[in-house]
Structure formats: C-alpha cells, structure tokens
Amino acid sequence: MRTLPRRSLLMSLMLLLVILTGCSGLSAKPDLPDKTISTLTEQYRTKAMEYEKSGDLRKALQSWEVVNSLNPGDREVGRKLKDLRIQIQNASEEHFRTGVSLFEKGSIPEARREFLLVLGLTPGRKDALEYIKERLAETGYILHRVEDGDTLKDLAKKYYNDPQKDFIIAYFNDLGRDVKALPGSTLIIPVVEPVTVRHPAEPKEAAGEAKDVQTVDIKGMMVKGLSYLKLKNYREAVTVSEKILEYEPANKNAKEIRNESYYQMGKAFVQGKRYKDALEVFTKADPKYRDIRDSIASVKKQLANVHYLKGVKYYTDDELDRAIKEWEETLAFEPGHANAKKDIEKARSLLKRLKEIK
Numbered sequence: 001m002r003t004l005p006r007r008s009l010l011m012s013l014m015l016l017l018v019i020l021t022g023c024s025g026l027s028a029k030p031d032l033p034d035k036t037i038s039t040l041t042e043q044y045r046t047k048a049m050e051y052e053k054s055g056d057l058r059k060a061l062q063s064w065e066v067v068n069s070l071n072p073g074d075r076e077v078g079r080k081l082k083d084l085r086i087q088i089q090n091a092s093e094e095h096f097r098t099g100v101s102l103f104e105k106g107s108i109p110e111a112r113r114e115f116l117l118v119l120g121l122t123p124g125r126k127d128a129l130e131y132i133k134e135r136l137a138e139t140g141y142i143l144h145r146v147e148d149g150d151t152l153k154d155l156a157k158k159y160y161n162d163p164q165k166d167f168i169i170a171y172f173n174d175l176g177r178d179v180k181a182l183p184g185s186t187l188i189i190p191v192v193e194p195v196t197v198r199h200p201a202e203p204k205e206a207a208g209e210a211k212d213v214q215t216v217d218i219k220g221m222m223v224k225g226l227s228y229l230k231l232k233n234y235r236e237a238v239t240v241s242e243k244i245l246e247y248e249p250a251n252k253n254a255k256e257i258r259n260e261s262y263y264q265m266g267k268a269f270v271q272g273k274r275y276k277d278a279l280e281v282f283t284k285a286d287p288k289y290r291d292i293r294d295s296i297a298s299v300k301k302q303l304a305n306v307h308y309l310k311g312v313k314y315y316t317d318d319e320l321d322r323a324i325k326e327w328e329e330t331l332a333f334e335p336g337h338a339n340a341k342k343d344i345e346k347a348r349s350l351l352k353r354l355k356e357i358k
Contacts, residue, residue, distance in 0.1 A: 041070045048080075057088045058121055092121040096128055103131065108220075142189040143256045146181045159189050184290075186260065188226060218244060218251070225257045234261040259289040266295060275303045304334035311343065320347045320354075 048063035061084045068077045099114030111131070118128040144155060152166035152175070159169075172188045173181070181187055221244050228237035238261045244254035262285035269278035279299045285292050311326030324347050330340040 037070050041067055044070070052084075057084060057091060060084060061088060088121050092118050092125065095121070096125075099128070099131065143253050144187045144189050145256075146183050146185045146187060148183045150181060150183070152181070155187070155189065186256065218248065222253060222257075225254070229257055229261060232264070234265045237261040255286065259285045263290055263292065263295075266299075270295075270299060270302075273302075275299050275306065279303065300333040304330045304337055304340075307333065308337065308340055311340070315343070315347060320351050323347050324351075 044063045044066040048060050048067060051057070051060035051063055061081065064077060064080050064084060068074065068081060071077065095114045095117045099111045099118065102108075102111035102114060115128045115131045118125055119132070122128075142159065144150075144159075152169050153163040155169055156166040157163040169175070169187060169189060172190055175181065221240055225237050225240035225244065228234070228240060237257055241254040241258035241261065244251055245258070248254065262281045266278045266282040266285075269275070269281065279296065282292055282296045282299060287293055287296075307326045307329040311323040311330065314320070314323035314326060324344055327340040327344045327347070330337050331344075334340075
C-alpha cells in the first residue's frame, strides 16, 4: 500500500480541516492512504450523526461534506446532504419568520437571537443581515456630515483613533472601503456607549432622599430613528427624534434626524406637486439646514404661480371676486409678483364699473 510522507499527510489533513470549517465544495477524493480515508470517514460520519442528534444542523452538514469528499460516490451520503440542506433552509425560514414577528411586537433581544440563529444556519442571508445591521444594531450612532477632503480612514482615525477601522464606517453606510463619500452627505458612525437620561418632567430628588430614577434608552431610540430614516419612513423618524429631544433638547443627532426627515418629506411633496404640504414640512426644519431657505422660497414661488393661474381662469370666466382672492394669495406667497397686483387693480376697476352699470 502506498504511503505519503508526513508533510503530505499533514497537508491533506489541513485540507480536510478547511472543508470542515466552511470552505467546502471540493469533490475530489484526497490523496491519502485507504486506511487513513476509512478511519477519517468513520470519524466524520460519527461526528455528523452526533451533530444531527444534538440539533446542530450546520456542523452536521459540514461533517457529511467531509465524508462526501472522502467517498464522492456514496449515494446514501448524497441523499443525506440533500436532506440536511433542505432542513437547514426550512429551519432558517422558521427562525426568520419568528424573528420578524418578535421584532414587530417590540421583543428586540428575542428577535435578535432568532436572526442570529438564521445567520448561524445560513451565514450569507441578506434579509437577516439587514435586520441585524439596520434595525437591531446594538451600537449607538453619531451622524457626520461629510466635508471636502474627508476620507473613511480620516473619519476612523477621528472617531476610533484607528484609521484601519474604516471598514466599520464603510459597512454601516453600504460603501466600499475605497469609496470617497460625497461632500454634504451624512454618514452613520457607530459608537458603543449607550446613553440614558432622566425624563425632564421628573422632579429631582431632595437632598438625602433615595429615589429610583426612571431612565430612557436614548441609544435604542436613536437606532430606531435612524432605521426609520434609512427606510424612508420619515414621519416615524420625526416622531422618534422629537421624543428624544424631549429628554435631550440639545441632542445634535436627533436634530439631524428630524431635519433630514422634514427635508426629504418636503422634496417628495415637491415632486408630487403638493406644494402646500412641502411648505409645511420645510418650515418645520431648521432654516439653516441644507438649502431649506432656497427650498422654501422655491415652493412659495410655485404656490404663487398656482394661485395666479387660478386667478386668470376665474377672470376669464367672469368670476372676478374669486380671481381677486386667488391673486391676493399669489401676493401672500410672492409679494413682488410681476402681474398679480396689476391684475387685482384691473379686476377691481372692472367690478366697480359693473356695479355702476347695474
């Protein structure tokens, strides 16, 4: 019987270890003595059955894959692999559905456990990763407005004192590590310290009095607000941010969420030509935020034009009173409108003459 040198035997065993730890996919039978193959086959077959019995389907699958690589033509092993993959997929689906249900009920720790079980079974599953990353993140956040020249490494050095941690910022913002963030955009910078504060309405304890202080999880609320913002659920993001500001009126991150939510809502209303709604939400944002002042001016100009055209229609239909009201609205939004004031005077003059005729 042919034997391998010790170095080759060790290399082959290391290959099996790689297969066992998740890098499987090789179907070629390893170049090992028959006795060694037989021994390893029984060892991993036993491991596979033990893992199945304990309910560790992922490790059971990995062990059966090793057995399959040692004996590629074993049909029984092939069927076992197929069945296990189906079981793993079904278990992953069940844990995912349970996680979603728990999340919707507000049972966050339990939901996180279910999604981690999903990832334990199917590590690359994107929808479970999205919940862990976007909705159940255990870290808090700082919002950073990108300026000219900012790089992810610079930001990692600033916030973590380690430029090599730029991958953290890249991951949480769906960026490649070498991608340069656009100036004016906002990045999420994860931090690790939770913050809890006393509700402002609670009276302070008198000197010497012991009192349980009710605190709120600002970190958790920030995560929820950011999740709503990223999911474009702007009204919920505003609600959460304003709740945070009840406890911490100077919280810059909460103000950023609120301002960005109002800003994005306003932009959406403008696209839908809902100019009054756009004006309402734009005016709720900080006037210094982004181009809010210009946006408000643009919306007022649009509203002025809408009312002016309505006035023209009423005028041509001989509804002079209604035309005048529309042009007055025009001037309320744009006092310097080129035609509205002149057309009001013309309509009033015509009304006066009509009354004199009657």
